[in-house]
Amino acid sequence: MIEAKSVCLKYSDGTIALRNVDLQVEPGDMVYITGPSGSGKTSLLKLFMGVEYPTSGSLEVLGQPIAKGQASEIRQLRRSIGPVFQEFKLIKGRTALENVMLGMRFLDIPQRRLREDATTALVKVGLEHKILSLVENLSWGEGQRVAIARAVARQPLLILADEPTGNLDKDNALNILELLTSFKNRNTAVIITTHATHLLEGIKEGRLIHVDNGSIHQERLG
Amino acid sequence: MRNILYNTGYFLKEAKAIIKLNLLSNIFSLLSTGLIFFILTMVSSGWWISSQVVETIQGEAEVSVYFKEDIKNNDVMKLIEDIKTIAGVREVRLVDEDEAYSRMVEILGNEAKVLSYLDDNPFNPFIEVKIHLENMESVVKNLSHIKGIEQIRDNREALERLHSIAEVLKILGYLVVAAVAISTLVIISHIIRMGIYDNRDQINTLRLLGAPEMFIAFPFLLEGLMLTIGGGLLAATLSAFSLKYFYAQMAGPLPFIPLPPREALVGRLITLVILLSAIMGVTGSLFGLSSAKND
Numbered sequence: 001m002i003e004a005k006s007v008c009l010k011y012s013d014g015t016i017a018l019r020n021v022d023l024q025v026e027p028g029d030m031v032y033i034t035g036p037s038g039s040g041k042t043s044l045l046k047l048f049m050g051v052e053y054p055t056s057g058s059l060e061v062l063g064q065p066i067a068k069g070q071a072s073e074i075r076q077l078r079r080s081i082g083p084v085f086q087e088f089k090l091i092k093g094r095t096a097l098e099n100v101m102l103g104m105r106f107l108d109i110p111q112r113r114l115r116e117d118a119t120t121a122l123v124k125v126g127l128e129h130k131i132l133s134l135v136e137n138l139s140w141g142e143g144q145r146v147a148i149a150r151a152v153a154r155q156p157l158l159i160l161a162d163e164p165t166g167n168l169d170k171d172n173a174l175n176i177l178e179l180l181t182s183f184k185n186r187n188t189a190v191i192i193t194t195h196a197t198h199l200l201e202g203i204k205e206g207r208l209i210h211v212d213n214g215s216i217h218q219e220r221l222g
Numbered sequence: 223m224r225n226i227l228y229n230t231g232y233f234l235k236e237a238k239a240i241i242k243l244n245l246l247s248n249i250f251s252l253l254s255t256g257l258i259f260f261i262l263t264m265v266s267s268g269w270w271i272s273s274q275v276v277e278t279i280q281g282e283a284e285v286s287v288y289f290k291e292d293i294k295n296n297d298v299m300k301l302i303e304d305i306k307t308i309a310g311v312r313e314v315r316l317v318d319e320d321e322a323y324s325r326m327v328e329i330l331g332n333e334a335k336v337l338s339y340l341d342d343n344p345f346n347p348f349i350e351v352k353i354h355l356e357n358m359e360s361v362v363k364n365l366s367h368i369k370g371i372e373q374i375r376d377n378r379e380a381l382e383r384l385h386s387i388a389e390v391l392k393i394l395g396y397l398v399v400a401a402v403a404i405s406t407l408v409i410i411s412h413i414i415r416m417g418i419y420d421n422r423d424q425i426n427t428l429r430l431l432g433a434p435e436m437f438i439a440f441p442f443l444l445e446g447l448m449l450t451i452g453g454g455l456l457a458a459t460l461s462a463f464s465l466k467y468f469y470a471q472m473a474g475p476l477p478f479i480p481l482p483p484r485e486a487l488v489g490r491l492i493t494l495v496i497l498l499s500a501i502m503g504v505t506g507s508l509f510g511l512s513s514a515k516n517d
């Protein structure tokens with residue numbers, strides 16, 4: 001699913017965000033990425049979405065090389081990804097339902113199922129009472145759950161969730177992790193970043209990737 | 223493409239939201255494209271009318287032949303027969319004093335009462351020679367060789383003047399078309415860019431979610447189309463009223479100018495303006511979209 005070989009990422013201002021990352025993610029994988037603030041977690045997800053390209057090394061996501069000259073293929077690739085952005089990126093002035101549906105409108109989902117699937121996803125994240133609320137009127141945690149609903153309603157092969165537990169108390173954070181894990185099946189992979197390592201203590205399944213100053217160390221959980 | 227069709231409702235809603243975000247600018251854009259299109263319709267109707275008039279009058283190229291007053295009726299008939307033999311002559315007819323008088327009454331219209339102050343009919347009979355325009359020169363030359371003719375008057379000068387007016391209007395028309403194209407392009411692409419700028423976060427999110435560029439662009443395309451077609455309809459309405467007024471003004475004092483039928487003219491103008499506004503709307507939007515992409 002993801003194959004990264006000696007990937008380096010250097011931003012245009014000279015910041016080196018990632019160094020020699022080697023990583024392999026297979027269908028059915030559950031991957032947690034931790035590390036201190038500024039260590040390169042978001043940068044890694046940006047690479048997987050083709051927002052940034054590797055400065056050196058090679059990266060393939062779902063068979064699609066992430067490289068220059070592939071812009072329209074990468075745009076296509078993103079339709080198979082369910083992203084949960086660190087800052088949500090919900091569209092203001094729209095309801096929760098409209099936000100979730102908007103993420104599905106250009107996918108190969110039959111038109112008549114848009115509303116139904118979007119509603120189901122919102123119910124799953126526990127927002128059935130906020131379906132028709134404008135997103136700017138939602139609480140922080142509710143906004144986060146709309147973002148998650150938007151990602152999973154797309155029925156993606158790869159879920160990339162950036163700090164989906166940030167700012168949540170432990171119980172809610174664990175609920176969110178559980179929720180995201182429940183969307184994983186044998187065809188899909190879920191990648192979650194978090195700098196709250198204490199959340200992962202009870203987790204028995206999956207892989208942990210620790211990012212430190214752009215370098216990664218992997219270990220198996222449980 | 224199927225997605226585009228499916229999402230028509232969404233696109234219309236988006237376009238509405240984009241317009242609402244900068245309502246005043248959008249209204250002004252609609253008004254100014256409307257007025258610009260209105261200028262275009264006025265110039266092109268001037269163009270159509272003048273070329274129609276020229277065409278009609280060209281078909282009416284004629285020479286008036288005045289003969290000596292003391293000539294006998296028989297000689298006039300012979301003169302007519304002689305003229306008929308000249309190459310390029312279509313029709314020869316005698317216009318007697320009474321007809322000449324009543325023609326002038328018709329031309330003067332309301333002012334015809336000045337004629338009643340005269341004791342005698344001041345007009346002379348003459349021979350009206352209808353010819354093909356291209357033969358004007360040779361006909362006039364041949365006529366001058368015939369005995370008994372006192373004076374030859376042709377309307378060549380008037381025709382040439384009309385022709386050059388039509389030419390000027392044509393050039394003006396091209397200039398106006400260019401001006402209309404450029405200014406609507408600037409107006410529409412500018413307002414589209416503005417909408418794109420104000421929606422940049424949403425556009426960026428849609429790109430991250432993998433939305434095709436066409437999906438993102440479509441509401442803006444609709445916005446541009448709505449503005450120009452709205453402007454086009456405004457221009458069409460304005461010009462229909464203006465032409466009605468113009469025709470009413472022309473009918474009284476200048477009945478001899480052969481104007482094309484108004485309904486046909488208005489129909490042509492509406493087709494032109496709606497077609498053009500649709501084209502300009504799409505082009506302007508695409509222009510705005512592509513220029514915004516390079517930011």
Ligand SMILES: Nc1ncnc2c1ncn2[C@@H]1O[C@H](COP(=O)(O)OP(=O)(O)OP(=O)(O)O)[C@@H](O)[C@H]1O
Binds near residue numbers: 044086195
């Ligand atoms: N667009 C950019 N241009 C330049 N530097 C950047 C850019 N984005 C991130 N960086 C830098 O790259 C490094 C890694 O940033 P990144 O956002 O990946 O960290 P993170 O691990 O996600 O941190 P956090 O836990 O705070 O979200 C940081 O030093 C950051 O300042």
Ligand SMILES: [Mg+2]
Binds near residue numbers: 041042086163
């Ligand atoms: Mg981050």
